[in-house]
């Protein structure tokens with residue numbers, strides 16, 4: 001059975017590049033209308049333009065700072081004004097600010113928690129009121145295996161991603177009766193601009209820990225996301241699917 005999302009409207013946060021862009025592309029290929037919601041206005045516009053040309057769907061770029069509740073409310077209102085509904089929400093926007101805990105400033109902590117965890121809460125809260133009324137919704141939160149196993153130098157990031165996994169379960173429980181599912185995808189080591197900034201030595205050490213001995217691609221994460229928002233996953237909620245070449249098991 002092939003997945004058909006024709007008639008559905010989706011929003012992907014942090015959709016301008018990397019994993020978010022791959023999700024935007026994969027959902028568009030399945031027929032979805034899409035909102036590319038990102039802090040980087042120009043990149044979001046370029047991605048939406050590229051998608052529209054390629055898939056002939058509606059692709060709307062919107063600038064948003066997920067960490068700011070007012071900004072999220074404004075963004076969601078624009079989506080409702082344009083598409084009339086939101087069927088699918090992918091909370092993908094994420095940042096890192098790595099350093100050992102002894103050197104981590106409260107600002108480093110707040111920055112990462114506010115984008116990754118509070119951003120996921122902000123979007124879920126605002127979008128879910130529309131999904132509740134529609135009695136339909138599919139929410140996917142992009143977590144990380146670091147939220148399960150921790151990592152040296154990533155106190156803020158690991159806590160934000162562990163928080164997302166817990167938030168996913170609460171969201172799933174609170175909205176289940178309204179036919180809204182919420183699941184998380186926990187990627188391992190994926191080739192994007194976020195990981196390109198890691199020193200070569202660190203990358204080599206990571207690769208030794210991956211049984212498949214290779215990094216994942218943004219498409220590996222996008223394909224699982226597509227499954228979770230499709231009818232094939234109608235009876236799955238509150239789960240975290242790990243996409244990491246066998247690193248965590």
Ligand SMILES: NC(=O)c1ccc[n+]([C@@H]2O[C@H](COP(=O)([O-])OP(=O)(O)OC[C@H]3O[C@@H](n4cnc5c(N)ncnc54)[C@H](O)[C@@H]3O)[C@@H](O)[C@H]2O)c1
Nearest residue numbers: 014017018019039065066092093094144187189190192194
């Ligand atoms: N790359 C990996 O190996 C990996 C592994 C596990 C999890 N993840 C998670 O996947 C997601 C995407 O990561 P990526 O590697 O594609 O990163 P990336 O840095 O390439 O892309 C992140 C996107 O989020 C946007 N963004 C950042 N802050 C924002 C904000 N406040 N409001 C709106 N948009 C904002 C950026 O502009 C960018 O387009 C993140 O949540 C990340 O934590 C990535």
